[in-house]
Amino acid sequence: MPSQLASSPPVRTQLLEALRRYWGYDSFLPLQEQAMSAGMAGQDSVVVLPTGGGKSLCYQAPAVCRDGLALVISPLISLMKDQVDALRACGVPAAAINSTLTAGERREVAEQIRRGKLKLVYVAPERLLAERTLEFFKQTPLSLIAIDEAHCISQWGHDFRPEYRGLRILKEVFPKASVHAFTATASDAVQRDIADQLGLADPQMLIGSFDRPNLNFRIRRPANRFAEVCQLVEQRKGEAGIVYCISRKEVDKTADALRSLGYRALPYHAGLSDDQRHRNQDAFLDEEADVVVATVAFGMGIDKSNVRYVIHAGMPKSLEHYVQESGRAGRDGLEADCLLLYSGRDAIVWRQLIEKGENGADAGALESLAAMERFCGGVTCRHKAIVNYFGQELENDNCGACDVCLGELNLVEEPVVLAQKILSCVLRLDQRFGADYTSKVLAGSNEARIRELGHDRLSTYGLLSEHRNSAIREWVEQLVGQSFLRKAGEYGTLELTEAGRAVLKGEGSPQLTKPAPAAKERRSRSGSSSDNWEGVDRGLFEELRKLRTTLANEHGVPPYVVFGDAALRDMARRRPSTLDAFLEVRGVGERKRDDYGDAFITAIVDYCSTGGVPVDVAEVASTPVASPRTRAEGPNASSIAAFTHFRRGASIEETMEAMGRARSTVAGYLSEYLRHEQVQDPSPWVEDDLVKRIELAIAEVGLVGLKPIFDHLGGEVPYEPIRIVATCVANREG
Structure with missing residues (x-):
């Protein structure tokens, strides 16, 4: 690997001046200076930085500093549009060439390129590789070529896109232009493959940390997924969030249920029409909707910096996918929540989908799935587990930003003994049964099937009868996650691994958890006070958010293109009253000062004058960070569907007929409705x-x-009317 380029003092000064002038930043993020220096020196590079690590600036800053045109290869039209809008808002001349342009608009962009009026042009790989397009750009002086989402080039990439493989001709067609590949997640094998596929010349390999310290990771195996989803959505009400589901059916069901509870939620999946998907995505970007419930079809084209939470209402099929998807939260560097809700059934669903693929069971995909299972079932620091998977180490022993390090998971006192009892039962059952059945045997269930098969006579029957069946089931999943057990076949039959057999001999150290009584306060690792709410006037922040939306609508751009949440918080912290002071806000460059400064300063001064709040604050007061909420209880998505009927006064019988459910089920839905709505x-x-x-x-x-x-x-x-009346009386008494 070549040594990393260090920028000379004049180049560093030039880059910093560009950052300050156009983007309002006065310093580099990790590895940005080295990546920009490679672009300035014409040295090929592969740059791996996590989402939110400032990848785009790594090629945008050199592009505005160098002569010529920077060619940016991007996979999605929506992403191109967002990038171009953001650049133009900062005063950087940029354009995109794609199928949304009319013939006249394409001719206008081509003329701007010929006259040297643009610094960056975005184009999809398919369009660039067209012979006519290549010939056009051969006649254009190029400063550099940047390839976004470059993992698509690799045969090992987890989001393989065939069109990207054709980009290997770039070095041949444009021998004088340096090529720079950018991605957020890439293992060592993918990094090397990207460089080889592109034919890069002695490239700089700039690999940033995969850790995102501002993300707060929690993993749960809930009894009620929807209630857990609702808790975080309610906790972050009015803020942007994404909820990922495995299937389209779950997406629609969850989105409908959230809307029925009054949340501004929309679905997104491949089963919707192109027009509907675009409308829903635009509503999310324009802050007309707060929550998008989606399959993995949603996200790559989203350049939205202020997503405050990502919920996985089902286990992703790989850690690469999880890191990409959860990484869409907190791109502005501010704290964000990432909640993963999983069950053993999720892995079975994914395994079936993988095995039904075009080429049969893919060994690499199955290993990635197994690694994801181990991550979910593990009890080590979540941040540490992620960076270790990508071949890195975490500096701190305690991240202060995950359920493990916050002490939200309690370890059982004798995990080895407990594990031995479970593993012994799996063996006594001849490794022929799944987790549910094994847990019932250990709990001493009186189910007829257990008696019929004679398993009530096993030495391990009822061995854990002092524990709830749900707790035993969770321990089984944790042993699977830590590779002491594995699930085989279509039905997830439990089998001991070599590590599991070693535990039976007293070797190995499984770690099993039980629910903690209370959550501890989160200790932020995100760095400076500008990364949180310290010193921020919340009322002023909300006023500035409203102003941002108004200005965004006037200019026809998403609100975050005007300013990100981090900039608004810094304004509400500093409360500048002059244009010079406004320029000191992080994220305010000269163009945005000129375009928006007067409006924001007027709003700040008016707010502060009315409320007697000081302006031009230099020091930041300290305020405590809110502690996370405890586990959720509440209705599930199915019961929410019944709420619509009950709201219009439908009887239990009418709701039974409308939903096709049994009376006992609908009566349960009614009880949840009465409690939830405080009827x-x-x-x-x-x-x-x-x-x-x-x-x-x-x-x-x-x-x-x-x-x-x-x-x-x-x-x-009967108990049914008693329960209804008692619930209503309890609601009256508070």
């Missing part, structure tokens, strides 16, 4: 005379349970 009037579902009888009984015996009320009524009134 106080039971009359739509219980006759008035009966309501009065039940309320009198409650007044006599209190709300200590349903059975005392049932007994007080002489056993004459």
